[in-house]
Amino acid sequence: MAMSELQALLDAAVDAIIVIDDRGAITTFNAAAERLFGYAAAEVLGKPVDLLMPEPYHSEHRGYIDRYLSTGEPRIIGVGREVLGRRASGETFPIALSVGEVHGTSCRSFVGIIRDLSAQKAAEMRTRSLEGRLAHVGRFDLMGEMTAGIAHEINQPLSAIATYAQAARRILERDQPAMTMLIDVCRKIDEQALRAGRVIENLRKFIRKQDVRTESLDVNAVVKDILNLVNADAHAEGIRVTTKYGNNLATVRANEIQLQQVLLNLTRNAVDAMRGTLNKDLGIEIETQRGSDGGVQITVADHGPGVSSHLGEAIFHPFVTTKLEGLGVGLAISRTIVQSCGGTLNYRDNPAGGAVFAVHLPSAEDDDSERQQEEAAAEG
């Protein structure tokens, strides 16, 4: 086949085709590649192919080739995978890359066939965000339904307290206030305050009772499960989400749905906190790591305004909220759930600005060994 004929064939291909030599220098760059990456062939021929890659591929690509050349073990060759490409404009975009080795030429070379996945990924993202929103509605219902009920139950004693107090004031304004009546009113106000307290207490009991089946959970897996939903929430607001998973974490004993609720609640709060800030690109970090006692710590950090110090621990109290439309029960319920697993949920300021919520859960393995010890002790 003549050289020009080969070039015509390459240029007719819909997918971008790039050939590199064993040093990673570009030797062929077809018309589709020019369109996709925004470079003319003449600009890139002879240049290292990592030019077309964002970090971390950009710095590591040389290493990939060397490793293959020395070990002969293919990682990507013959397989193909989804990676990111970088256009001349600096914009990164998702691509499907398949790489083959070209034999029979004087030196070893590799051919990459590249398909643009931008449109496909955008569609996937839309679907995912839709799914996410649906799930979000579902999640909201669980807590929302409960809160609507509590709102009514709390409103009743509150109304009574307000009315008793107002009546008492009117009685006090009389020339000769009826003291016995006022004492009675104070007692009734007290009763109603306790009634409101019982509503909260019952709610806590309800949450503790609700679906108590616990299982050994891999925290990283739980975080990965909810990541789609978190991303859907965050990406809708243009907020980046990064994750850092700890290695060799202990399993924890909890109810999976409840733990998901807690984490979604925290990430949702983080998204709410970052909405309208200028730090959206700093994003939200979700990190799992080994706790000092062998348990697992999950932190959700944001770069929003943080929690003002005068609120302090109060943010975990029911009906304390910094949101305009919040009911202030999310953190209270979350803490109750975490505590029912023997864990803690705490707040600290993010040194980089913003809020950090840390869930700490004890290791389920300790639990098991303790139980075994107890059982052994009981037998002995």
Place this chain on the structure above:
Amino acid sequence: MTIVSDNKKKPLQKDSPLVYLVDDDDAIRDSLSLLLRSVGLEHAVFSSAAEFLEAYDGDQHSCLVTDIRMPGLSGLELQQRLNEERAYVPVIFITGHGDVPMAVNAMKSGAADFIQKPFRDQDLLDRIHKALARDNETRKWRAQEKAIRERLALLTPREVEVMQRVVKGQANKVIAMDLGVSQRTVELHRARVMHKLKMRSLADLVSAVGKINEIDGARPSGTATAQ
């Protein structure tokens, strides 16, 4: 029912105001009762709509303060029942957080007012006084209505016809032409109508007959005053 009055010696006069209070929550009922007592408003409290309906006296000058959410008959159903029985007691609904749309519907079907819990005592008291004033108007009018209807029965068919045209704003000349009588005859009919109904001015006549027409027009199987 419990009638709470600071003046227990005298029986309640029909024309002195009474607040009917209906709420299933003991504490809300008790605290509202105390509030009304602290301002010297006579009131009767009930824990259910059924209990209230049993005791309700249509002749009593009153207004009704009721919770909107209640087991059994709800506040809205109670209002409906009162409408059906042509009991014109003004209603103030006490609503919870999520009940506002419900309350708006209630307003459309003729409720006096609604107030959301928890509320300021003065807001409720203002609404109660407004409702009682409205009830007073209604009661005055209803006494008047009874008298006017009795007098209307004394009119001849021709007088009724002339009266309805006058109320519609037709001039004597037009009425005379339409009915094929002299203008003088129309003037005579008109004078007799004013005399028999004991109306002092055309404005009084228009307002009174207008209201009665409105009531009769709204009544499905109404007995029309004229035609």
